Amino acid sequence: MNTVELEHVTRRYGRVTALDGVSLGIPAGSFVAVMGATGSGKSTLLQCAAGLDRVTSGRVRLAERDITRMSERRLTRLRRDRVGFVFQSYNLLSELTVGQNVLLPVRLGASGGRAVEDALRAVGLDGLGARKVGALSGGQRQRVALARALITAPAVIFADEPTGALDPTTGGQVLRLLRDVCDQDGVTVVMVTHDPAAAAWSDRLVLLRAGAVVSDSPTPDAATIADHLAAVSAPGGGAANARVGGAA
């Protein structure tokens, strides 16, 4: 069963076509990385798939619901209860404690799927619930964001450049945790990244160019990802030379 499904999705902003007829099914429990040059449509794809943005045409299913024309109210509830978000900039409230940040979705009405201590333990921050977020390192903050994403026991986590602000070691710890929630809890992970080393943690690599999927294959190693990314991003580079592992 697919947790996320895009059918012929097009998203235009005025005269810019950010997504151009994308069809993509993401099975439950998989970890997909989305890559492509700047402006290729990665964030737009993530936003449309997560119900943070509306498509111009096509259909989107999320957590077994057709969200294409779902009311804002129901969509907000679906996102709150079934979806976790992790962003490059953490999006935490630094004057609140770790525990208060993790509990925010529950304060907003979500039924907490797990206890705060449980979520903090899952990200290696047990015992730090009373600490002010402002006093934490970047890696710790991103782990708080992940604990917050996990508190509702979501079907899917959307991560937009989750390691973009972190050094490779700290970023690796966050990716290990995303990998673990996918493997151990069956959470579907959809991650946008520029970093081949980050993408290498995924099972499946989707490459975008000019709003279209030009390659969709099992994830190869980081060096191979870097090569194919360069091919896709080069002027004139396209489907033919972008194929990864021959399985586009």
Ligand SMILES: Nc1ncnc2c1ncn2[C@@H]1O[C@H](COP(=O)(O)OP(=O)(O)OP(=O)(O)O)[C@@H](O)[C@H]1O
């Ligand atoms: N809200 C918006 N209004 C107008 N144009 C937009 C908007 N959001 C995205 N775009 C345009 O759509 C295209 C795709 O943008 P998107 O942010 O999805 O690309 P991206 O691959 O995520 O880029 P980056 O790697 O720089 O984050 C770009 O041409 C961008 O300028």
